[in-house]
Amino acid sequence: MAxxxxxxxxxxxxxPPGLPCLTCxxxxxxxxxxxxxxxxxxxxxxxxxxxxxxxxxGRPVGCPDCTREGVPxxxxxxxxxxxxxxxxxxxxxxxxxxRGNEALGPVLARMAxxxxxxxxxxxxxxxxxxxxxxxxxxxxVPVSEDRxxxxxxxxxxxxxxEASAILGSPLLPLLERIRHTEKQSFKxxxxxxxDLQGIFCPADNAWDLLQPALYRSVAKTFPRSVFSWHDAxxxxxxxxxxxxxxxxxxVYTTGSTVDTCAGLxxxxxxxxxxxxxxxxxxxxxx
Ligand SMILES: [Zn+2]
Ligand SMILES: [Zn+2]
Numbered sequence: 001m002a003x004x005x006x007x008x009x010x011x012x013x014x015x016p017p018g019l020p021c022l023t024c025x026x027x028x029x030x031x032x033x034x035x036x037x038x039x040x041x042x043x044x045x046x047x048x049x050x051x052x053x054x055x056x057x058g059r060p061v062g063c064p065d066c067t068r069e070g071v072p073x074x075x076x077x078x079x080x081x082x083x084x085x086x087x088x089x090x091x092x093x094x095x096x097x098x099r100g101n102e103a104l105g106p107v108l109a110r111m112a113x114x115x116x117x118x119x120x121x122x123x124x125x126x127x128x129x130x131x132x133x134x135x136x137x138x139x140x141v142p143v144s145e146d147r148x149x150x151x152x153x154x155x156x157x158x159x160x161x162e163a164s165a166i167l168g169s170p171l172l173p174l175l176e177r178i179r180h181t182e183k184q185s186f187k188x189x190x191x192x193x194x195d196l197q198g199i200f201c202p203a204d205n206a207w208d209l210l211q212p213a214l215y216r217s218v219a220k221t222f223p224r225s226v227f228s229w230h231d232a233x234x235x236x237x238x239x240x241x242x243x244x245x246x247x248x249x250x251v252y253t254t255g256s257t258v259d260t261c262a263g264l265x266x267x268x269x270x271x272x273x274x275x276x277x278x279x280x281x282x283x284x285x286x
Contacts, residue, residue: 019037021037021038021039021042022037022038022101022103022104022107023038023039023042023091023092023095023104024038024039024041024042026039027039031043034110035107035110037103037104037106037107038107045088046083046088046089046111047083047084047086047088047089048082048083048114049081049082049083049084049115049285054066055078056074056078056079057078057079057252057255057285058078058079058080058081058252058282058285059285060084060285065254065255074255074259074262075259075260075262075263075265075266075278076247076258076259076262076278076279076280077277077278077279078279078280079252079255079258079279079280079281079282079285080115080118080119080122080279080280080281080282081115081252081281081282081283081284081285082111082112082114082115082283082284083111083283083284083285084284084285084286085251085253085284085285085286089284092104092108093108093155093250093251093283093284096108096155097151097155097250102152102153105153105155105158106158106162108155108158108159108250108283109158109159109161109162110162111283112159112162112163112248112281112282112283113162113163113165113166115281115283116162116163116166116167116246116281117166119279119281120132120133120166120167123279133244134167134168134169134244135167135169135244135245135246135279136169136210136213136214136243136244136245137169137170137171137172137174137209137210137213137245137246138160138163138164138167138169138170138171138172138245138246138248139160139171139172139173139174139175139245139246139247139248139265140154140156140157140159140160140171140173140175140247140248140249141156141175141200141247141248141249141257141258141261142154142156142173142175142176142177142200143156143177144177144178145177147177155250156248156249156250157171157173157248159248159249159250159281159283160246160248163246163248163281167246169213169246170213170216172206172209172210172213173203173209174202174203174206174209174210174245174265174268175200175201175202175203175206175261175264175265176200176201176202176203177199177200178198178199178200178201200260200261200264201264202264202265202267202268206268207268207271207272210243210268210269214243242274242275242276242277243269243274243275243276243277244276244277244279245265245276245277245278245279246278246279246280246281247261247262247265247278247279247280247281248280248281248282249261249280249281249282249283250282250283250284251282251283251284251285251286252280252282252284252285252286253286258280258282262278262280265278266278
């Protein structure tokens with residue numbers, strides 16, 4: 001049977017034969033399941049992270065960053081990424097972020113979604129496998145107002161939206177960016193770390209956004225026949241269960257951005273008498 005005949009109508013609608021590949025521009029003659037917008041050779045070039053070498057930061061290669069003497073404790077539990085940040089991935093992200101190839105957003109989001117699914121499986125297994133691990137909320141590294149005006153979107157939010165749908169946890173804009181820094185790539189590691197101080201802060205309404213999410217999540221965890229809604233609310237507000245948050249960004253390089261943001265999320269919860277566990281999901285790991 002011809003390959004076209006087994007594709008769903010939706011699939012055909014998304015990529016009618018003869019459409020150019022979103023990333024290389026060549027005509028698509030065959031594509032991979034779930035990725036109709038790119039050609040099969042572009043799909044084949046995706047450096048999926050299949051084997052973790054570092055359980056902390058999700059790196060696919062040996063990791064001096066997490067094992068070096070004197071590395072301060074991080075504000076997040078772990079990071080997981082979908083792909084290694086190689087030249088091809090750098091190019092795809094640049095096309096999306098800086099060169100107006102906005103249609104790439106859903107493709108990158110789907111890739112991050114794959115990592116979110118895998119992360120959920122991993123955490124559920126670590127949790128004893130008896131119940132699905134649940135994040136109370138998904139949030140993302142914010143961009144400044146200027147950036148948002150100039151680019152029209154926040155790539156981290158696009159990725160987080162997909163993760164939120166997959167994980168069944170609400171997407172909440174808990175953080176804000178105060179001022180935007182100059183291009184990171186031209187700076188030394190030290191300059192980058194210094195610049196991150198004071199550029200993020202929790203949104204004014206962050207706790208108001210988070211509170212209903214905590215109740216919703218406890219209502220899903222306990223069947224109503226066992227715990228009444230009221231008991232669940234009491235248990236939720238008084239006990240020491242940590243607030244579990246997923247923080248999403250596009251690329252993990254030194255980890256300083258997600259670490260700063262994770263620190264703020266923890267401070268926010270601490271302020272309201274709760275401890276937080278922050279997990280990070282990034283599309284690419286450099
Ligand atoms: Zn292609
Ligand atoms: Zn590491």
